Amino acid sequence: MKKLLLSLILLVSFFGNAQIFDPVKWKTKVVQKSDTEYELVMDATIDSEWHIYSQYTPDGGAQPASFEYKDAKGNYKLVGKTVEGPYKKVFNDIFEVDEYYFAKTAQFKQVIKITNPKLKEVKVYIEYQACKEQCIQQDKTFTFVIPENKIVATVDTNEAIQATEQAVLTSNNSDTTAVEKVVASQDNSKVKKDKKAGKKDKAVNVWVLFLGTLIAGLLVTFTPCVFPMIPMTVSFFLKQSAKGDKKKGRNNALMYGFFIVFIYVLISLPFHIFQSLSPDIFYEISTNPYLNIFFFIVFVVFAISFLGAFEITIPSSLANKVDSASNKGGFVGIFFMALTLIIVSFSCTGPALGAVIGGVLSTDGGATLLTIAMLGFGLGLAFPFMMFALFPSMMGNLPKSGGWLNTVKVVFGFIELALAFKFLSMADLVMDWHILERETFIAVWITLFAGLALYLFGKITLPHDSPLTHLSVGRLLLALLSLAFTIYLIPGLWGAPLNLISGFPPPMSYSESPHGVGYKNMQLTTNGTTSELPDLASYGPHNIVTFHNYDDGLAYAKKVNKPVMIDFTGKTCVNCRRMEEKVWSLPQILPILKGDIVLISLYVDDRTPLPKAEIYETPNGKTIDTYGKKWSDFSITKYKANIQPYYILMDHDEENLNEPVGYTPDVEEYKTWLQEGIANFKK
Structure with a gap:
């Protein structure tokens, strides 16, 4: 009797406290764009402290929003993809990925083109996850009523919204939506405000990207194709100063560096055009397994080139034409001097440049981040030329050219080869091939960094290497670092988390032995x-x-x-x-x-x-x-x-x-x- 009474009390208490949460309220409307095109608009109002996730939030984190347009075949076609408003980007330390989410409000739009004139309604099924302290799996079905009159009325936007907008809350039972026959776009001041807030969230990542590519640009100056060019170029500007025109020499040196940066930024501009034609192109690149395989192949080819098997060069005829153009005076000549440097040094800078472009394109960062990356890389490459031209007395501190330049190039080759397998891993994860599982990935990295350590210790020699009579202090320290990193990786074969490279290898669940080697049932x-x-x-x-x-x-x-x-x-x-x-x-x-x-x-x-x-x-x-x-x-x-x-x-x-x-x-x-x-x- 006591147990029954206790159960009744607990049951009543439970139902008194349990509740169905619905933190997201939806309003929908139809905007007629032309005789046959309509825009389906879904506006979400999100309760305080709750948020829902973008349809583009990366895999491995929270569940992205997804849209299913019912009975489209023979009735209507989707024009482009579902467009969403600006989201916030935050790193999730539990899943160890960036997540994109909306707080307070969210908007999704999809343009459709009617192919069946008798179509009266369009149903859209949406699934999403709402999270606060708990998460809620939600789904809704929206029914959009398509008007019989498909003639566009050109009216004042504000008046049309006040007169015709009758947006309603929707549920799984599928409520209907009103139609808004307007051509003029709505006020976008709120969108601009949200974009401004979103920029603050991305500021840290932008600076990390810029500094990383700046360092990459500086490092490629210490390669056989670039380093010897520094004294040659600096001497050209010093001759101008020696003729008594020091100001002109300094200005020309600065313009030389500016044109190097300008050319690299120019390389990124076509990607802005691609993005304007397809706003989701960078997301498609980052998630497309075949493009990731392409990047893997490109990185492997560049890495083999760095190791000395062959050189990737621009056709000599092009280099000669550009070099002859550099003889022209003024800024035009300086521009072609900068272009000549970029072309001649391509066999060394090309692989590093490919790493920069491939790394950014494999994210969802967009063309803007690519431009920032190219800006950083160009500044890094141009900086030594400008600095030594402006302060020639510092030239004496430069080390002499020698075999160490090829060593730097080979080290880059090993590192680039290791990074190449990240792209193959991404493709393997998406396609679920299980070709490059966690243990295989780690084994490849152990092999590569062990090989790098042996090379630095002088146990392996490669083409173009000079005879090694002794180990310099820098080379020894780098060899020891590579050896230590190799030893650190080894326990990963038996299930160690390897937090230092978290995010690079496949997750523990994508493994031959997800519970560790030697695991028994x-x-x-x-x-x-x-x-x-x-x-x-x-x-x-x-x-x-x-x-x-x-x-x-x-x-x-x-x-x-x-x-x-x-x-x-x-x-x-x-x-x-x-x-x-x-x-x-x-x-x-x-x-x-x-x-x-x-x-x-x-x-x-x-x-x-x-x-x-x-x-x-x-x-x-x-x-x-x-x-x-x-x-x-x-x-x-x-x-x-x-x-x-x-x-x-x-x-x-x-x-x-x-x-x-x-x-x-x-x-x-x-x-x-x-x-x-x-x-x-x-x-």
């Missing part, structure tokens, strides 16, 4: 003995035995007479991972999860299709066709909650043992909750 019990992993279970975080099917987990709990802990979670849920890493791993909590409960983790964003026999529709018409949707619907219908993480302790009759909790970073509070539920189970 056994678990350590609380009394120190081992036992086999139960059927239909797997190892979750910290090797906790985990079921991913509700019925399988409940059946096992009955067999071993332990309470069940349901963990409504998500693969892209930040605070779910934070709970697992910061709370579950602690010695106060981990033994309880391993020994006293049966864990059932249900991923609400699992897109694995359900068997056809298990597909069903909810009373409001939503089709449940994936495991993620099934567990999300289960959470909503049974527990009246749609947040993640969400934890429930229950007995074998599927009755709650205490009040469910969400994100609980307080370790003692979470421990008390676990102990309370387990104690109630034992009564």
